[in-house]
Amino acid sequence: MSDLHAVLKQYWGYDHFRPVQEEAIRSVLEGNDTLLLLPTGGGKSICFQVPVLTMEGVCIVVTPLIALMKDQVEQLKRRNIPAAAIHSGMNRHEIDITLDNCIHGQTKFLYVSPERLRTDIMIARTRQMKVCLLAVDEAHCISAWGYDFRPSYLLIADFRLLIPNVPVMALTATATEQVQIDIIERLEMKPAKVFRQSFARANLSYSTFPEENKERKLLQILKNVPGTAIVYVRTRKRTKELADWLTKQGVRASGYNAGLPFKERSDRQTAWIKNQIRVVVATNAFGMGIDKPDVRTVVHFDLPDNLEAYYQEAGRAGRDEKKSFAVALYNKIDLDELAENVERKYPPMDVLRKVYQSLANYYKIPVGGGEFLGNSFDIQHFTGVFGLIVNETHFALKLLEEEGFIQLSENFNDPARIHFEVDNRQLYDFQIRYPEFDSFIKLMLRLYGGELFTEYVRISETELGQIYFAPEAEIIKKLTFLKERGIIDYEARRDKPQLTFLTPRFDAAQLPLNVFEIERRRERDRQKARAVIQYASNKNRCRTLLLLEYFNEMDGHECGVCDVCIRKKKNEANAGINEELGNKILHYLKDNGSVTPRFLSQMFENVAESLFLQTLKYLIEEEIVQYDNVGKLNLNSKYHS
Structure with a gap:
């Protein structure tokens, strides 16, 4: 077995592995099927990349997102590690050459989408390859109990029959106990070695605030916490509106969403990474595959649909392990909308069939044709041609994608x-x-x-x-x-969204929709929305503990740094506050106006100094008493009446 630390140092420049990484790597090298659960930013990719560089043969990496696939390949190439990807933007000749290079040993990592595993060319060429490892990234996608289920992931178990003696490593950042069981069963991991790092992040402070004026609270957070930040919002329109508003307030901000032209997205992302822009206001299209360790704050201006997404997005703060903040803002309308969003995500079956038929007509695809052909897609033009409702069509497309009929790559750039x-x-x-x-x-x-x-x-x-x-x-x-x-x-270069039929086109009337499974997923999403509402509304339990328990980590400890823990500490510290003394101080200031702290203490010289200071400190922290610009104490104007 080669020196793993030497490989880590040579290609990544690190001297040591993080907790759990080396154990998982050695498990793979011993030939074990291995499930690895690491938090966002925990270094999952290294866990399959390092062992492969000590082995003979190619590693096939299954991943669902073209953007992530391309990013990983480019990162490996920059480290002089030969890697390639196969995706819907490639022609057959290009795929042919890529697979040939894998057979002849010129490639160490081959990234593919799960749909590719069932193609004749992939099956034929895999039989000729020397495969040393099958890595399944975003493994939670294989579970209908997860938050991003993809039926195409179910193909992986059949694909394993082609490489029966090759170990599999499944990796994910978010998996409840039910999802973990599903991953092991559906990938037929026998026996499975499971490694997990605690989902607790000691350097990350979680907070949620009920706010009617969320803009004002956001500005306060950004003023109190220096450094770069991500602000997540739900709609593309709001990315621009909020970024423009922050800019007018003197905060260098930029909006980011998948609807922007590729060059504009790339320029804004680069400016943020280089700290030329402080804040990115983004939809959830932003963040995956971006390696920026010094993000100090992640603010959810709009609540996400589930705690898995929240944990992943919040976890983009503080990857350098320095103190960072994850803040969620909400109001009553937001909580109501979470439940409504679930119902909107599941349009009626006749709408799904109508959208599917319209796609076939739009691209002139006959029944039985069109498999894996990538097409540029403009939802505004498409809905205009067929008289469809844009929002309803968007969710219908997402559901058709979840059912494995199409793939929609919104954040797409193909040089x-x-x-x-x-x-x-x-x-x-x-x-x-x-x-x-x-x-x-x-x-x-x-x-x-x-x-x-x-x-x-x-x-x-x-x-x-x-x-x-x-x-x-x-x-x-x-x-x-x-x-x-x-x-x-x-x-030629393509930078418009791409839509690909993943199966030969069906007659829309015969489209094999799994109605029972769709309804089950709707109920699952309702439960997940309720979990977000409970998390946001919680005022009594440590937020880290709530997240850990959601992911079935039951032996956690209170973090001491979330808003709930800080409030508890403050209440305990103020337990000994003398309410009568506090009222006397307030009456004095109301009657006499501004005074210096020394003068005020002399007015209460018959009170124990420690009690006086502790009571005054409480009044100042609660902003009942405040300093003026010359250092005198006075009563906050809100308490004069």
Whole structure:
């Protein structure tokens, strides 16, 4: 067994593993099926990446989100670790080359969506690969009891039959006891070694505040806690409105949502990471795969639908293990809306069939066709063409996705890619016949290297144009010409949302919707919404304990830093406050106006000094008594009446 610490140091620069990481890694190396539960930011990826770098063969990583898939591949490549991904934005030839590279040992990590596991090409090529590990990221998606169930995850157990002696590592940040049982059973993990790190975050203070004026409270929080922050809201419209409002208040803020053009999203994200922007106001499209350890505050301006999402999003604060704050703001309307949101998420079955039929008509897909074909998708145009209600259609699409019929990648960017279809000799012949292309071809070879002959390489038409001193339109024209002559395969850049049919198209009337399962999920979501309401409304129990118990961690301790614990400490400290003395101080200030602390203490010199100071401190902390700008004490104007 290679030195795991040497691998960790060489590729990640760390000297030591975090708790649980090394034990889980050694379990995999011993050939055990392994379930790993680590909090958000706990370093899950390292737990399957490190052992694979000490093993012979390729690791197949199953993950549900294209954006996360691409981010992981890019991170590995930056560390000089060969990795690739297969997703709906790729053509068959590109998939072919990617899988060939896995067979011939040129790739260590292959990221795939679960839907890909049942394709003929994936099955055939997997039989030829030397697979050393199957890693299942976001493993909670396999459980109907989870908050993000995906039927396509159920394909993984059948896929394991192709690689019967290969261990599986399942990873998730959020899993209740029922979900853990489901993961083990549905992945047929025999026997399963389970490793978990406590969900408690000692450096993270959780608080919730009932607020009618949430904007004012948000501004107060940002003034009290310096450093970068994320503010989560429910709608795209509110990301802009709230970011604009914060900017007017002198807070450097920017809105972020999946509806923005890719370059704008990327620029805003980069500005925030580089601390050029202090606050990002975002929908839940923001945060996954972003490695920024020094986020000091995460504020939920709108409550999420479930505590799993809340824990993941709040957990993006304080990954550097320094003191940080997770704050949720709510009012009575918010609590009512949580319950209503659940009902909106489940439109009637006839609406699902109508939207599905409209999609088939929109893309002109015949019954039995369309599987895995990616299409650009504009929900405004789509609903306009068929006279559909946008909000209802959005939820119908989400439900069709949960049922495994379609995949909708809203936060999508697919850079241009090229691959040389000819060998060196044929390319040279072309350069002789078309000398005007000679310098352009040489530039591409210089920029992107010999990989152009072995795989599809991401390119930037803009970058090529800048170096070649030509407008982007001319670069695209040249690339298209080379493609038409069979010299390259050129896939143009795409940055619009993508919709993919994951199965051959059904007759909408015969669409096999699992009505019983959908109803069960509706009831599950109702329970989860009730759990959020109970968490937000709670005034008596430590918030960390509430979260731990939700995730079946029953041996936790009060955190001492949440709003409930702090209030308890304050009440205990103030238990000895003399109410009669407090009233006398207030009457004195009301009658006599501002006085210095020393003068006030002299007025009560017959009272024990410790009792006087403790009572005065309480009045100041409760903002009943306050200092003016010259350091004198006076009664808060609210208490003059």
